[in-house]
Amino acid sequence: MTDQELAMRLTGALDDRIDRASSAPVSRETLNRMPSADTLTTPTVQAVPVKQIRWKSAVAAVLVLGMLGGIGLAVSKLMDRATHPQTGESGNSEVAQTTAHLEMQNTEPQPDTDPTLPQLSYANRTIQITGTSGYDRLDLSPYLDNASMIKVEDDRFQFSASIYTLRDMGIFDDLAADLPSCLDRMDRSIDYMANYFAAVAPNEEIAAQTRKPVKISMDRIINYRNYDEYIGLSLGQDGFYRLSMLYAYALLNPEDLNWYAYGYVFWFYHYQDPYRFRLLYHFLSQDSDNPYIPAYHRAGGIGECTSDSKEYTPDDIKLLYDVIAWYNLIHGGDWRGSRYAPTPTKEFSNFTGDPALEGNDLCLDEAISLINYLAEQYGHDKVAAYCFETCSFEEAFGTDFATARAAWEQSLLERFGDGSEEP
């Protein structure tokens, strides 16, 4: 088939799809909700995706915006709140001086910065607030919601998010007052993760990945990208807790998703990052049909099984996953239909690995437990070598998968019993 023939067939198919789509009804309301041509063609700072942000171009864009409409009410309001977070009023210099973590930057303007641009600083980082109008008055259309942005950047760490997003997340009592500590925690988390992976990296190529800057955004989409020059993480709009998961995914950057990729990422998130924001708790509700929690408590777990991750120590978390794996081992994980039914990783919708590969029948919780077992028995570097796919299972651990799995299962039975004494 020649290129021309292929092109004709593709064109015919596309035209057919267009024709069939054209007959579907679309309401006027829907069309009105779509961005206008003016919106799309008006330069905005928001339109700079994280991967494209360049300091000079961002400043240039802000300058253009400043000329068009000024920085706006939002900045002054936020600055007031930031400067006087305890009173919410402006003009109180005493309160401003007592604000240890967030204060106006009074240094001389740097050559590349706009002296009219408001900047707030914490530690050695700068929070730059940009915007085109008062954020309290802006239309909350998703296409406009980034008109006011908070951006933090230095060589190592960059964070950008819409003021709306941060405010609407509902986790900040006072955005201006609370954001710095949150950013500081993200910063520490990234440093910890980079140091951890650098220490266990099986080769220099992977270690080099940990030295890449991390650029974080809070977009509608949850995603990770490992670019040549940096790692881009989009955390979604409902919290910061995915940071360590996505960072681990980005470093692994797996060609295919197999049990060990899922397990390693979530093991790292749950067990390793001391600065993670909260635990996943989808299985921790006290619903009557949750089969794990009674077993967890019988095994000595003290967590209160709420969404508050402060209840859990690292040992609690390890115990929880081990109990889940043990419970599935004893009962065969056979409670299909329950929301707690363990789904094998090979049945995940984004699974791309080999369904026949040993281990892909494990559910996520079991994979986490097994990864932890391997880390404790053989060492974190061995686990990293295998999960980063630099060697086979046998080369990493000196034994085959079936033997290691049997030993892990035996260790669970020895710790928690064979189930015969279960009430």
Added chain:
Amino acid sequence: MTITYSSLAEQGRPVKLAARSDRRERFEETYTAYRALMFRLARNILQDDDLAEDAAADAAVKLWEHYDCLESPTGPQAKRFVAVLTEHKALDLLRKRKRERIVSLEEAEELHAPIGDPDGVMDVNAALNKLPYEQRTAVQLALVCGLTAKQTASTMGCTVFKAEKLISRGKAALRKELEEGYHD
């Protein structure tokens, strides 16, 4: 990709201030003519109005960025270019939604949204649906919209080398599917 003159300059494109308003007017003509189609095509893939709005809006941004690829504001080439961009954004969103759902680990097994032609009645559409979505877009931009490899690379935000590879592999896979016949 930002729509600022500084960014255009960074990409090495000529900055033609005089042409700015004309480009905007032509873009508005195209967008007005096809925005409903964009939404419909996205909805066909995503099966969700809200997501379709997002995908169509993303495609519109892409259209503005690469508007110079159009031979005229409206017409078959413009309509097909708009359609390919929209389908690409919708498939990209669908792919990312799947990843998001897995990350949240909820209802993972329920994610079986249709990709591409929901009816699967045409061999070509069925063969396209089997391609990785980047190959699908690249081969359509090149063969249906008449874009060069460089333009395809720019539109897809990748290197020319990768675009050439995507086009080449996409064509090979399509030929294989179409010549051997599609049986599912």
